[in-house]
Each structure stands twice: as structure tokens, then as C-alpha cells.
Amino acid sequence: MTLNDNDIEVEIAAGRLIENAAMGGIAGACYELRMGTVYYDLTEGGKRFALKPGEVALIKPGHRVVLITAEVLKIPNDILVRVVSKGALFSVGLSPVATYADPGFNGNLGIVTQNVSDKFVELPQGEAIAKADFSQLTAPAAHLYQGQHGFQVGIWPIKTHLQKAYHEVKDDPRVLSEQEEAFLLLPVATRTIIRRMEMTQIWTLVAVFLALFANTATLFLISSNWVDQVWGIVGNLAASGLIAAATIIGNFVRRSR
The missing domain is CATH 2.70.40.10 (Deoxyuridine triphosphatase (dUTPase))
Incomplete structure (x- = not known):
């Protein structure tokens, strides 16, 4: 009753x-x-x-x-x-x-x-x-x-003894990598956006380093002055580093919004 x-x-x-x-x-x-x-x-x-x-x-x-x-x-x-x-x-x-x-x-x-x-x-x-x-x-x-x-x-x-940190269960075959487990806690739409941003960042960095390699090779081919070549390489490295840093910061800002 x-x-x-x-x-x-x-x-x-x-x-x-x-x-x-x-x-x-x-x-x-x-x-x-x-x-x-x-x-x-x-x-x-x-x-x-x-x-x-x-x-x-x-x-x-x-x-x-x-x-x-x-x-x-x-x-x-x-x-x-x-x-x-x-x-x-x-x-x-x-x-x-x-x-x-x-x-x-x-x-x-x-x-x-x-x-x-x-x-x-x-x-x-x-x-x-x-x-x-x-x-x-x-x-x-x-x-x-x-x-x-x-x-x-x-x-x-x-x-609390029933709760375990990742390092305590990472060898369990049912447990994925720490990053993958973290992703599984997020909504599907959020995971998809983060994955796309990561791929964009990776391809941007690849493009930057390819451009650096191409510019460096071109300098060696057209210049006989080793000093100019060295300074050109340093300049290219600095410029590429700035571009890469700007890309990473830009992706981070977009991700945090």
C-alpha cells in the first residue's frame, strides 16, 4: 500500500x-x-x-x-x-x-x-x-x-576504489587509446568537426614544408652565391615557421569557439 x-x-x-x-x-x-x-x-x-x-x-x-x-x-x-x-x-x-x-x-x-x-x-x-x-x-x-x-x-x-585512471586500464583490450576514448565522450558532430580541423592542419603543414623544400631547391639552382643561399634558406625557414604557427593558432581559435 x-x-x-x-x-x-x-x-x-x-x-x-x-x-x-x-x-x-x-x-x-x-x-x-x-x-x-x-x-x-x-x-x-x-x-x-x-x-x-x-x-x-x-x-x-x-x-x-x-x-x-x-x-x-x-x-x-x-x-x-x-x-x-x-x-x-x-x-x-x-x-x-x-x-x-x-x-x-x-x-x-x-x-x-x-x-x-x-x-x-x-x-x-x-x-x-x-x-x-x-x-x-x-x-x-x-x-x-x-x-x-x-x-x-x-x-x-x-x-572510489571502483574508479580507475586511464593508465590503470590501458592494457585492457576493451580500452582504446586515450585520445580515442576522449573522443567517444563527445557528440558525433563535434568529433567530426575536430577530425576535419586536424586533417586541415596536417595538410596545411605538409603544404608549408613542400613549399619550403621547393623554394630551397630553387635557390640552390639559380644562385651561385652560398651566402645568399644560406640567408635565403633561413628566410624561408622563418617564413614557413610563421605560417605554420599562424595556421596552428588559427585552428586552435576556431576549435575553442
């Missing part, structure tokens, strides 16, 4: 299920959990951000974060909580979230999400970030939640 809005309201009023609840967050058969004052940026090594009053959580493009709820869940031994993200957050680029809190869970809930857009996402404190529904079990659970509450102890329990 899933608790409806009246059931949830009665439980909260009796001091059960949720501490620091906002009654306006009760809707239908769920409660909308809000953004609290703390979040962790996993992409920056689990860096902890404690928000000042009025300050917003900032989720950078591509970054994976743990959002800590304002509410403290107090789950009885006969209730299971299912948590899913709000659809409004999908539309701004935050990845879907589906998690749960076991019977016996007591603490702020950490919700992991990732900004899959190319925009910075700001989440104000108190913003609804997920929906929680409460299911009544047929009988109290025998094995209650015994996990670590990262927010309370100041350490988020991330299994």
Missing part, C-alpha cells in the same frame, strides 16, 4: 517520516524533497559546498553532484521510500534519478545527478528536486538500514 497525501500529512504531523518538512510539498501520493544547504561535486573529487543563506547550488556542465535534501527522513521499519527526480529538472539537463530509502533509514538523503547539458544549472535552496512516495510493507522489516550517513559524518561514502 502506498500512502496518500492525507496519510503523509498525518504521519508528518505526528513527528514521523520527515523532519523539517514543508506541508506545501505534499502532493497526491508523494512528498517533494527540497534542495538543502549542502552539496558535493563528485567531478571535483567530492568537494563539499556549504551554501550561505540565499546562495544557490551551481552544477557545472558535465559535472556529477550529490544534492543533500533539506529534509531529514525518519523511516519506520515497516515503510519503504522510493525517490525519483522531478521532470522539471530533466528539461534543464539534469540526469534522471531513481533511488530509495530502506526501512530504518534516518538522516538527510543524498541524491546523485549529473548535468548532461552544456549550460550551468543553478538550484536555489528550497527548490523541489525529487519526489518521494511511501509504501507500507506487509510486515516490519527484519534487517533495517545500517549504512553510513555521509552528510552527518562529513564523509560521503563513495566507492
Whole structure:
């Protein structure tokens, strides 16, 4: 059985299920959990951000974060909580979230999400970030939640030993070169543009060196003065170097736009 809005309201009023609840967050058969004052940026090594009053959580493009709820869940031994993200957050680029809190869970809930857009996402404190529904079990659970509450102890329990750097897995036959693996993270259109720019740069450099070779050969053929030949070669080298540098810089500027 899933608790409806009246059931949830009665439980909260009796001091059960949720501490620091906002009654306006009760809707239908769920409660909308809000953004609290703390979040962790996993992409920056689990860096902890404690928000000042009025300050917003900032989720950078591509970054994976743990959002800590304002509410403290107090789950009885006969209730299971299912948590899913709000659809409004999908539309701004935050990845879907589906998690749960076991019977016996007591603490702020950490919700992991990732900004899959190319925009910075700001989440104000108190913003609804997920929906929680409460299911009544047929009988109290025998094995209650015994996990670590990262927010309370100041350490988020991330299994970093499962993460590997490229040099640790490069010998695995399933792993491509570091450059190829990096390219696979990019959209197809972006990979295509970068490949074309690289080919343009390569052919430009080839053309420059061919021109240098041709000019040098011509100087040797038409001049009997070795000093003039040497200075001509130096001049050609300098000019070719400048052209090559300008080409590389131009490609870099176009790539960074």
C-alpha cells in the first residue's frame, strides 16, 4: 500500500517520516524533497559546498553532484521510500534519478545527478528536486538500514576504489587509446568537426614544408652565391615557421569557439 497525501500529512504531523518538512510539498501520493544547504561535486573529487543563506547550488556542465535534501527522513521499519527526480529538472539537463530509502533509514538523503547539458544549472535552496512516495510493507522489516550517513559524518561514502585512471586500464583490450576514448565522450558532430580541423592542419603543414623544400631547391639552382643561399634558406625557414604557427593558432581559435 502506498500512502496518500492525507496519510503523509498525518504521519508528518505526528513527528514521523520527515523532519523539517514543508506541508506545501505534499502532493497526491508523494512528498517533494527540497534542495538543502549542502552539496558535493563528485567531478571535483567530492568537494563539499556549504551554501550561505540565499546562495544557490551551481552544477557545472558535465559535472556529477550529490544534492543533500533539506529534509531529514525518519523511516519506520515497516515503510519503504522510493525517490525519483522531478521532470522539471530533466528539461534543464539534469540526469534522471531513481533511488530509495530502506526501512530504518534516518538522516538527510543524498541524491546523485549529473548535468548532461552544456549550460550551468543553478538550484536555489528550497527548490523541489525529487519526489518521494511511501509504501507500507506487509510486515516490519527484519534487517533495517545500517549504512553510513555521509552528510552527518562529513564523509560521503563513495566507492572510489571502483574508479580507475586511464593508465590503470590501458592494457585492457576493451580500452582504446586515450585520445580515442576522449573522443567517444563527445557528440558525433563535434568529433567530426575536430577530425576535419586536424586533417586541415596536417595538410596545411605538409603544404608549408613542400613549399619550403621547393623554394630551397630553387635557390640552390639559380644562385651561385652560398651566402645568399644560406640567408635565403633561413628566410624561408622563418617564413614557413610563421605560417605554420599562424595556421596552428588559427585552428586552435576556431576549435575553442
